[in-house]
Amino acid sequence: MQKIFILFIISITLLSSCCSTKKIQTAIVKKDTTTTPIVPVDHSREDTLNFLKDKYKSVLVNKINFTTFSAKIDVDYQDGDGKKYNVNANVRMYKDSVIWVSVTAILGIEGLRAYITKDSVKLLDKQNKVYTARSVSYLQEMTELPLSLASLQDLLIGNPVFFDPHLVSYTRSGGTISILSLGEFFKHLLTITETGSQIMTSKLDDLDEFRNRTCYLSYSDYENKKGVNFPSKRTINISEKKKLDIKLHFKQYEFNETLSFPFSVPKNYDRN
Numbered sequence: 001m002q003k004i005f006i007l008f009i010i011s012i013t014l015l016s017s018c019c020s021t022k023k024i025q026t027a028i029v030k031k032d033t034t035t036t037p038i039v040p041v042d043h044s045r046e047d048t049l050n051f052l053k054d055k056y057k058s059v060l061v062n063k064i065n066f067t068t069f070s071a072k073i074d075v076d077y078q079d080g081d082g083k084k085y086n087v088n089a090n091v092r093m094y095k096d097s098v099i100w101v102s103v104t105a106i107l108g109i110e111g112l113r114a115y116i117t118k119d120s121v122k123l124l125d126k127q128n129k130v131y132t133a134r135s136v137s138y139l140q141e142m143t144e145l146p147l148s149l150a151s152l153q154d155l156l157i158g159n160p161v162f163f164d165p166h167l168v169s170y171t172r173s174g175g176t177i178s179i180l181s182l183g184e185f186f187k188h189l190l191t192i193t194e195t196g197s198q199i200m201t202s203k204l205d206d207l208d209e210f211r212n213r214t215c216y217l218s219y220s221d222y223e224n225k226k227g228v229n230f231p232s233k234r235t236i237n238i239s240e241k242k243k244l245d246i247k248l249h250f251k252q253y254e255f256n257e258t259l260s261f262p263f264s265v266p267k268n269y270d271r272n
Contacts, residue, residue: 052167055177058196063159064228069093071253080242092259093153100261115263118149122263131265132272158219158231160199162186176200182207197229198222213240228255 073089088108092100099116113124121139123132139147154161164183171178178191186204193200199219206213215238219231230253236246 052170052179055170055179055192055196056165056167059160059163059190059192059199062195062197062229063154064157064230066093066157066228067095067256068259069095069157069253069255070257070259071250074249074251075246077244077246079244091156092261093156094259094261095153096150098261099149099152099156100263113263115261116149116152124263124265124269129266129269130272131269158199158234160188160190160202162188162204163190164188199231211240214238225253226255 070092071090073091075087075089076084078084086105088104090102090104092098097117099114101112101114101116102110103112103114104110111125111127113126115122116136116139119136121132121134121136124130125132136147136149139152151161162183162185164181166182167179168182169180172194175194176191177194177196178189181188181190185207187207189201189203189205190199191201192198201219202215202217204213204215215236217237218235219233221233222229222231224230230250232250232253234248236244236248238244238246
C-alpha cells in the first residue's frame, strides 16, 4: 500500500511510479500534443511579446485558489507490466500547511494514511503496521526535483507547475493556445483555452537527455462549483524506461470547508 501512496502522490504530481520503497522508476508514453507547427517567438516584435505576457498572466490569474480542499478520488492505473489496479483516495488539504491522504483498496479497508507538511512526510502503513517519518526531501530525492508542499498542492488541485516565464514558442488552433516554456528541469508545452481559464493538456519533457522523462496530462469535465472552475477528470501518461497510465475521477470535492486531519501512531507499529 505504501507503493500505492507513492504512486498516487508522485504520479498525480506528474513524475514517477514506485518500484520499491527506496527507489522510484519513472514511466511514460510520449505523446505529441500539437497538430500544427509551433511558432518561434520573435523577441524583436513587441506585439508578440505582449501577447505571450498576457497569456502567461492569464494562466496565473486563473489558477485555482483555495483555503481548504477535500476530495474523494477514484484512481485507475496500469503499470509497465500491463497490470491494472483500482484504489480510492481521500485527500484533504489546507493551503500552505498540510496534505492529508487516506488510500483504500478492496472492501474499503484503509491501507495507508499520509501527512505531509512543509518540512516532513509521515506515512502509516496499516497493512504491515509500520510508521515511516521522513523530511520533505524524501520526495525530492525520489523525484530528483525541488518538490515543495506548495507545488504538490498545485499539482493535486489542477494548477500548472514547472511553467516557466521563459516562453519560446506558441501556436493557436481551434480555440486553444499552446505555449512552450523552458525551465530548469522541463520543456513544458501547456495548452489552454483562448481565455486562459482552462488548462486542456500539459506535456513535460525532461531537459536531462540521460533521463528523458516525459509526462502528458489532460484535464477534462470542468465543473464550476461555488465559483471554482475545476477539472473533475484527468489522465496521466508517464514514460522513461517503462510506461504508466493513470485515470483520476474526482467524484466528490469541496472547497473552503472546515476540515480535520487525523493522524496518530499506534503503539504497536514498527518505526521505519
